[in-house]
Amino acid sequence: TVICEICCQSRPYSGMVGSGCAHVFCVDCYRSYVAQRMLQAGHAPRSIAAALLDDQLVLRLLEGSPKLRGQFQKALVTNFVTCNRRLAFCPGAxxxxxxxxxxxxxxxxxxxxxxxxxxxxxxxxxWHEPISCSMLRRWQQKNAGESMSTQWFMANTKECPKCHATIEKNGGCNHMKCRNATCNHEFCWVCMDDWQPHGKEWYNCNRFDEERAERVRRQQALSRNYLSRYLHYYDLYMNHLKSLEFEARLQETVHSKMDEMQYHGLSWIEVKFLRDAVAVLCNCRRVLMYTYVFAYYLKPSNQQKIFEDNQRNLQLATEDLSEVLEREMQLEDVAQLKRLVQDKFRFCETRSAALLDHVYEGYRMSCWDFEFHEGLKLNLA
Ligand SMILES: [Zn+2]
Ligand SMILES: [Zn+2]
Ligand SMILES: [Zn+2]
Ligand SMILES: [Zn+2]
Ligand SMILES: [Zn+2]
Ligand SMILES: [Zn+2]
Structure with missing residues (x-):
């Protein structure tokens, strides 16, 4: 008899399995160990006790339980793919x-x-050209964590009760005066009521002492600065993200236009330019979207100014193309439409290439300096 390394009981040799090395286990232990580990970890174990797991052996032992066997096979594939630098699962739904x-x-x-x-x-x-995977991750984490700051922004900005202009609280004093020159409404920040009755009993609402008021004022100025910079780029980023969500609809419109043109005797080759134009448009939006993330982290420099010029140029060209595709599709003269659309999307391609080339050139020459400010800790207590 030999001793199983899991249950430590001695068993007749015939009921034992091993992995080709000195380690031996009884069949029941081996099977339940694998099953249990798979349930716990969600993937196949790579070893059993001190021995390597014998995949073929496990598959044979699990022949009686097809569900578990299927899971194990799937887990083997996952292990294989995640361990191989050249393989990756498609994230598509x-x-x-x-x-x-x-x-x-x-x-x-x-x-x-x-x-x-x-x-x-x-x-x-x-695909997030031209920013790195780690910059994208930072940005996404920031967006996920930013709801706190956005809440803070909301808490420190109020609408004038009279004219609804946005008013930012600019100090500890609760006596607010609307900046809208035609309004000039005076109200209390705490209760949003007219200021007039507070005139004599101001202490009812104003609970700030001077030192604290000053601290709050400074902190607000700083936070708003970072926050408004962030919100600026976040806005531009989201704008393109939202536009990309209409991609499918635009593609449909363009395809029905292409069908119509083919019905009127044009060949697929002759109308293909519309499909190409939509592809270019979406590509440009994607590039722009990620360059706003790049711009957000980028420190000021001369190269940064050139980058922003290139970015602005692509922005203009892209909006131009978008306009043509969404509004001027009614043009009856196909030759004229084709010339117009081709001009626009080729211009976009040129602009996009110029922007990307400059960014990559900057990476090569180590021109880019990034600042990863992790956001302010808002400490108003
Ligand atoms: Zn055992
Ligand atoms: Zn796929
Ligand atoms: Zn990546
Ligand atoms: Zn007002
Ligand atoms: Zn005041
Ligand atoms: Zn009040």
Whole structure:
């Protein structure tokens, strides 16, 4: 007899399994160990006690329980893919494809799955040229955590009760006066009531002492500065993100236009320019979107000014193309429409290439300095 290394009981040799090395276990222990570990960890164990797990052996032992066997097989695939630098699962919804990289020198690259999903191989997010995976992660974490600051922003900005202009609380004093020159309404920050009755009993609402009022005022100024910078770029970023959500609808419009043109005797080749234009438009929006993240973290410099000029140029070209695709599709003269659309999207491509080339050139020359301010700790207590 031999001793099982899991239950420590001696068993006849015939009822034991091993992994080809000196370690031996009884069949029941081996099987339940694998099943239990898979339930706990959600993936297949790589070892059992001190021995390597024998995949073929496990598969044989699990023959009686097809569900567990299926899970184990799936887990083996997951292990294999996550351990292989050149393999990645497609993040597409309901897609179970594995994408293989031909050359893993640069893993942060654009890949397109059979299902049509385009993503970054390294981080499985949407393709995020020209920013790095880690910058994207920071930005997403910031957006997720920013709701606190946004709440703070909301708490420190109120609407004038009379004219609804946005008024920022600029100090500890609760005596507010609307900045709108035609309004000039005076009210109390705490109760939002007219200031007039407070005139004599101001202490009813004003609970700030002078020192604290000053501290609050300074902190607010600083926070608003960072926050308004962030909100500025967040706004631009979200704007393109939202536009991209209309991508499918625009594609539909364009496809029906293409069908119509083909019905009138034009060939697929002749109307293909519309499809190309939508692809260019979406690409430009994607590039712009991520360059706002880049811009948010970028420190001021001469190169940064050139970058912003390039960005502005692409922004203008993109809005121009978008306008043409959304409004001027009624143009009956196809040759004229084609010339117009092609001019616009080729201009976009040129602008986009100029912007990206400059950014990559900057990476190569180490021109870019980033500042990752982690946001302010708001400490008003
Ligand atoms: Zn045992
Ligand atoms: Zn896929
Ligand atoms: Zn990435
Ligand atoms: Zn007002
Ligand atoms: Zn006052
Ligand atoms: Zn009051």
């Amino acid at each position: 309901d897609c179970e494809c594995v994408v293989r990289l031909l050359d893993d020198a640069v893993r942060a690259c654009r890949v397109t799955c059979r299902c049509g999903k385009t993503f970054c191989f390294a981080c499985a997010q949407d």
